Amino acid sequence: MQVFRNAGEIASSLGPSVVSIGNFDGVHVGHQFILDKVRKSAAARSLRSVAVTFDPHPLRFLRPETCPKLITPLETKLELLGDTGIDAVLVLPFNAELSRMRAAEFVTAIVHDALGAVEVHEGPNFRFGHRAEGGMAELNHLGGELGFQVVIHDACQVRGLTCSSSRIRELLSKGEIRTARALLGHGFFIDSTPAHGRGIGSTLTVPTINLAPYQELLPPNGVYVTQLRVAGEWFDAVTNIGNRPTFGADSFAVESHLLDFRPIPLGEETALRLLFHRRLREERRWPSPEALKEQIMRDVGQAKRYLRLVRVLGRG
Numbered sequence: 001m002q003v004f005r006n007a008g009e010i011a012s013s014l015g016p017s018v019v020s021i022g023n024f025d026g027v028h029v030g031h032q033f034i035l036d037k038v039r040k041s042a043a044a045r046s047l048r049s050v051a052v053t054f055d056p057h058p059l060r061f062l063r064p065e066t067c068p069k070l071i072t073p074l075e076t077k078l079e080l081l082g083d084t085g086i087d088a089v090l091v092l093p094f095n096a097e098l099s100r101m102r103a104a105e106f107v108t109a110i111v112h113d114a115l116g117a118v119e120v121h122e123g124p125n126f127r128f129g130h131r132a133e134g135g136m137a138e139l140n141h142l143g144g145e146l147g148f149q150v151v152i153h154d155a156c157q158v159r160g161l162t163c164s165s166s167r168i169r170e171l172l173s174k175g176e177i178r179t180a181r182a183l184l185g186h187g188f189f190i191d192s193t194p195a196h197g198r199g200i201g202s203t204l205t206v207p208t209i210n211l212a213p214y215q216e217l218l219p220p221n222g223v224y225v226t227q228l229r230v231a232g233e234w235f236d237a238v239t240n241i242g243n244r245p246t247f248g249a250d251s252f253a254v255e256s257h258l259l260d261f262r263p264i265p266l267g268e269e270t271a272l273r274l275l276f277h278r279r280l281r282e283e284r285r286w287p288s289p290e291a292l293k294e295q296i297m298r299d300v301g302q303a304k305r306y307l308r309l310v311r312v313l314g315r316g
Helices: 029-045 058-062 074-083 103-114 136-146 165-173 177-184 289-313
Strands: 002-004 017-021 048-055 088-093 117-122 149-152 188-192 208-210 222-230 233-242 253-258 272-281
Touching: 017 029, 029 048, 029 117, 029 177, 048 074, 074 088, 074 188, 088 103, 103 117, 103 136, 117 136, 136 149, 165 177, 177 188, 177 272, 222 253, 222 289, 233 272, 233 289, 272 289
Parallel strands: 002 088, 017 048, 017 117, 048 088, 117 149
Antiparallel strands: 188 272, 208 253, 222 233, 222 272, 233 253
């Protein structure tokens, strides 16, 4: 998959194309459905399939105080977009200039001139242009003027829920990992590195890894069945998100205990990917470290049973 970081990078050989525009946060089932239609339509016509997205998220530029934390930061989003099989992604820098573009100017400059779109696929709530002035009526009108077809897709329903990034954020914020996974169509994960100042050397010799501070969406404090990928190798794990109240002063951490531990190379820049399977319980203060240790053993037992079931059924 080609990635263009602005419209000026697009080669004249890219077009004509079939296009979808959106934030694509989470690259969820609804996004995947639309992008599959884009890919198939483009392939049938021997055209290129293109997703157009933005960095930063428009709300992070326009109203940072109200912008939600992201399900998928840009590089993770690009990885998941690549998994859909589309040919290219155009990442438009969302800045003051782009925010002031009127709807007709945006479609003319990006959709028509830069991408040579012959077909544009969107969901029913798509808005575009300065102050989100453009909607589906305006897009259809511009398509008629500029010579591209507009295809509108209904919102996807999963388990009776409308699939949207906002709904998935809501589910994750409540710790409803498995329902969020159903709407995502893939596991929820975060990418990080080991926390600094935790005694990390050239080799991990204890079965616990603390993740570096993560600025985007995390599930609520609690204990989770997880898997942790360390430099490309997966380990089953139990992860605590929270303040570790049993040990006195609060100290927020995302701490993963590896269940199938063995000493492995680990430095402060080692790539980590934490995949969440389910929430076991909320975080709480225990009367003693010994009581906490007994609960951890129960958590480990539950996690092992759950992950065995995941492997038998082939799903999370």
